[in-house]
Amino acid sequence: MTVRMDTADWAGLFHALGPASDTPRHLEALLGDDPKAFVDGYTHLWSTTIRRDSRVWPATAPTALLVSRFLDDASLWPDDPSMPDAMLAYLYKVGVAADLGDRAAEIRAQVAGRVSDLRDWTAVHLSADADGRARMWEDGTGLGGLVLDQAAVACFDVVPEILARVLPHLASGRTRRRTCAAVAVGAPARHPSASAQRPALVEQLASLSRAADSPYDVATVVIAIGQLGGDTRGWLGHPHPGVRGCAALAPGLAGDETAAQVLRELARSPGAFTESFGDMAPPLQFQSGPYQDLLAQGFFRPG
Incomplete structure (x- = not known):
């Protein structure tokens, strides 16, 4: 399977540790044979591209889309059938963060009024060092929080595609895969498009x-x-x-x-x-x- 990793402007996005230009490499490692790179990629996916408080980073939406596309290839991870289960669990966490309901329209309106400010804030954040990025979250402008809200809306917008790729796994021949798929649809299927x-x-x-x-x-x-x-x-x-x-x-x-x-x-x-x-x-x-x-x-x- 060949999944194109250049589906987003990764250098213009960030995750927990800074610019997300390293995310495609880590995701590709999940499909490779290098054990150390695989572990690093798995850690990156769970610890860097999504927040523990069930919120998301700007890099989360394109990451989730790629993860959902991994599920299309049954030949992946032949020696570890639990990996697709883990990918389904990851997509559930993204779905929880994207479960905005009526709030999506409100957030979208707030973002629309600050597009230029958010772009400038993000550009500075991407160019700052770790200490500088940490200070920016306390700069009093509230723009950092709005950038994260914008990221949640981006996840909300990709939920229909993610859900479509998850649903076939409800018919998997593996009991645990079916269970993980049930988990993964629990939040995304609350999206208005799935009513x-x-x-x-x-x-x-x-x-x-x-x-x-x-x-x-x-x-x-x-x-x-x-x-x-x-x-x-x-x-x-x-x-x-x-x-x-x-x-x-x-x-x-x-x-x-x-x-x-x-x-x-x-x-x-x-x-x-x-x-x-x-x-x-x-x-x-x-x-x-x-x-x-x-x-x-x-x-x-x-x-």
């Missing part, structure tokens, strides 16, 4: 959940169903507490007494939720906000 296909997608996810053979996979898919507005009441009586908890967290069940009772029951034992998955970590969604925040806060606290 018409959302009901059918919820049905497809429900079918995946019924076919899953582990509580981890069931719980992960159930969270995605809830994210897309699906009805998760049917899983509130599941024998596994982690599945019940994920079903109870669905936004559509806010105020539902049965869901509230599930959460109260889990709250009686502070570690019940995470411990219920045994050696597995909680579902992938708990690596990003808002679910990550629930774990940080002690999760199901008694009310």
Whole structure:
């Protein structure tokens, strides 16, 4: 497979460590045979091109597009079938940051009024050293924050293409790949462009959940169903507490007494939720906000 890496003006974009001119090299290393370069590329992807606080850098949108294109080639990573799963998880994190809803239009309007200022701020940021870049985030202009908002809108705009490349993996022959794909559609499919296909997608996810053979996979898919507005009441009586908890967290069940009772029951034992998955970590969604925040806060606290 040949994926063109020159699909963006990388030198005019930045990531966590400065100009993103090194990003194409790191992404290409993910497709190569050099073990050290591969590790460096993987670290760059997860630690440099996306923020831990579920926000994005200007380099994130073109990076996410390239990652989504990697998924088109089933011949990649023949010795490590978990790599496509990791790429799907990365795209989920981008989707969370791009889940702007009605805010996208507001941010776009704010950006439109400051295009020249944002371009100048970015140019200075790209030419500054590390100390200078750090000071710019506290320059009092607010332009740095607006540049990051602009980056989120850029991710919002590429979500339809990313979603189209993720959806086929819901039919993968690998159970864990299907689960990771369910994670990856959970935020992107909330994009306005996906509104018409959302009901059918919820049905497809429900079918995946019924076919899953582990509580981890069931719980992960159930969270995605809830994210897309699906009805998760049917899983509130599941024998596994982690599945019940994920079903109870669905936004559509806010105020539902049965869901509230599930959460109260889990709250009686502070570690019940995470411990219920045994050696597995909680579902992938708990690596990003808002679910990550629930774990940080002690999760199901008694009310």
